[in-house]
Amino acid sequence: MGLKEMFHLARVPSILMLGLVYMTYVLIGGVVFWKLEGDLGEKDISxxxxxxxxxxxxxxCLNQEGLDAVVLTAASKAGLSFKNNYTKSGFWKYTSSAVFAATVVTTIGxxxxxxxxxxxxIFCVFFALFGIPLNVVVLNRVGKYILKHLSYTFTWEKYSLEHDNMSAPFHILLQKFLFFIVPMIVFQLQEGWTYSQALYYCFITLSTIGFGDFVAGTSYNPDKMYPDWYSVLMASWIFFGLAWLALIINHSIxxxxxxxSHLKRRRQKQEEE
Amino acid sequence: MGLKEMFHLARVPSILMLGLVYMTYVLIGGVVFWKLEGDLGEKDISxxxxxxxxxxxxxxCLNQEGLDAVVLTAASKAGLSFKNNYTKSGFWKYTSSAVFAATVVTTIGxxxxxxxxxxxxIFCVFFALFGIPLNVVVLNRVGKYILKHLSYTFTWEKYSLEHDNMSAPFHILLQKFLFFIVPMIVFQLQEGWTYSQALYYCFITLSTIGFGDFVAGTSYNPDKMYPDWYSVLMASWIFFGLAWLALIINHSIxxxxxxxSHLKRRRQKQEEE
Ligand SMILES: [K+]
Ligand SMILES: [K+]
Structure with missing residues (x-):
């Protein structure tokens, strides 16, 4: 007797089964991350x-206490360089504040x-309280606009309506990789990241996970100058990318x-027989 | 002639007006953050x-070069203490890997x-690709379940259906503050944060912004011991809190x-007249 039949016999509510799938998914993910990163952690420590x-x-002259003191002073303000010729420009200047506001409403953070x-x-809490719903509405509108006005996407939509099957999301997945490749190359050139790091950054940003381990436009190197078009390109990429991804995530859901509901119907049919 | 009439006369598409509201909101937010944080930045620097x-x-014996070297070494691995008796336990141990996996699928990050x-x-990308939609489905289901089975919320839903007005969301907002107050007190006691910091942490977590400036259960103090029920309480709080917030955000949207659409209809009516 399989696990599925056992669940079926015990009449476990579907919400519990879904919860079980979810828990298993997260716990297995935890094991994989642990195995992949734990070993490296040991190497890093040595x-x-x-x-x-x-x-x-x-x-x-530096003892353990001195080391701790230096590190503590430097860590007191993340992102604050210890450089001699430090100026305030790298910190809460106006452009970075606007970028910060954008990372709040998009929940990239x-x-x-x-x-x-x-x-x-406290301002951040209230700013997000109204900004996040506004952001969702705007992105949904822009997503629908793209869907309506871009012929290629429109063709896909018609295709998906006519051929109600699983190939449509793979089609859009392919489209999506195209949407990822250009930014990947730009970030690889501008930030000096590897391709896998650039892909990781693109995904972590557009999925709104936003770890902050890689952030484009904030190189630690103070001599690094970014071209003028860079911030505009980045803002557009994030904005349209999020609208695009909202479409795809809605489709996946x-x-x-x-x-x-298909599985539910099949089970009900089996019960009736 | 007001701005609204000008827009009306110029027949600006509503998507552009929405975009303008959005841009203005983000830019004004940027100014406020800059004013609030910029001054402190200066004090911090001194x-x-x-x-x-x-x-x-x-x-x-330590010169500028030495300071930079120490900081660079310490910064090479965020969260890695420079303490003498450092053990691997604080890093990618299994429990923290599972918590990490949970922060990926919820997009808190x-x-x-x-x-x-x-x-x-690369694993993180694929893990999130399927985990995020799964998480959304589970949270939506749990949210609906709460709405169906909790009598108080059910009363609210009936109320909102009968009195189709604006007071229902304020009602739920009040409910929500209740959902915030218990965790706030727990975090204030356990983590030693102020109430405003605890509120900020609660909101930043449940909104899935997740800056990571405050993370419960990861005190820098190595002597800090958390009680056993702490991690279980935290996981449940995040899970049910996110389901709850999904309900509220859907309502706000x-x-x-x-x-x-009400404004659109009114405008169309005015045009017909
Ligand atoms: K996030
Ligand atoms: K984040």
Whole structure:
């Protein structure tokens, strides 16, 4: 007797089965990340310990306490360089504040800049409370507009309506890779990332996960100059990319829910027989 | 002649007006953040420069180059303490990997842990590609379940259907503050945050922005021990909180879209007259 039949006999509500699938998915993901990253963590630590030893040898007056003090001072403000000729320009200047506001309403939230004052934090809460729904409405509208006015997408939509099958989402998935390739090349050239890092950055941004480990336009290198068109291109890419992805995610959800109700109907039919 | 009439006369498409509202909202937000945080940034810099001066005086062998080297070594791995008795336990252990997987599928993405290997990054992309839609489906189902089975919420839903007005969302907003107050007190006690910081953390987490400046359960203090029920409570809070918020956000979007179509209808009526 398979697991499926056992569940069927026990009449487990479908919401519990869905919950079980979800839990299993997350826990298996946890195991994979642990295996993939845990080993590297160990290697990193040995490299770090070696670097620390070298530092202590180069600067003999520095003890463990001194190291901790330096690190604590530097860590007190993320993104704040310890460089001698530090100017305020790299921090909460106006353009970066506008970018920050955009990462709030899109819920990307890279976190390379965060409000630290109570007033800033409370404002952030209310700003997001109205900004996030507004952002969703705008992106949905833009997504529908793209769907209506771009002939290629329109053809796909007609195709999907006529051939109610699974190939349509794969079609759009292919389209999506095209939407990823141009930014990937641009980021690889501008930021000096590898292709896999650039792909990872594109996905983490457009999925609104936004870890903030890679953020385009915020190189640690102070000599790095970005061209003028770079920020405009990035903003457009994020905006239209999110609208595009909203379309695709809605499609994926529809498919999952159709699959779910299909399975439900089949089970009901089996029960009636 | 007001701005509204001008737009009306010029027959600007409503999508452009919506885009204008959106842009204005984000840009004004940017100005407020800049004003609120920019001043503090300046104060922070003077404190940092003073701390740096003190460090250089305490450890005379350390020059600018040495400071940079120490900071660079420490920054090479975020969250990796420079402590002498460092063990691997604080890093990619299994429980934190599972929490990481959960922050990926919910798109919270705190970023206090990030995959650094190419394999981990590519797996993360595919893990999220299927995990995010699954998460949305599960949360929607749980949200509907709550709405159906909790009598209080059910009463509210009936109320909102009978009295099709604006007071229902305010009602649920009040309910929501209740949902925020218990976690706020718990975080304030357990993490030692102020109430405004705890509220900020609750909102930034449940809105899935997830800056990662505050993350419950990851105190920098190595002596901090969390009680056993803490992680279970946190996971349940995030899960049910997200389901709850999905309900509210869907309601807000409905209201905004109703408002939009109402304005559109009124304009069409005016044009016909
Ligand atoms: K996020
Ligand atoms: K984030």
């Amino acid at each position: 490299v770090l310990l070696q670097n620390k030893k070298n530092l202590l040898m180069t600067y003999p 890279y976190g390379n800049l965060c409000p630290t004052t109570s007033a800033g934090q 529809d498919i999952l829910e159709q699959l779910n | 404190v940092l420069l003073q701390n740096k001066k003190n460090l250089l005086m305490t450890y005379p 705190y970023g206090n842990l990030c995959p650094t290997t190419s394999a981990g990054q 409905d209201i905004l879209e109703q408002l939009n």
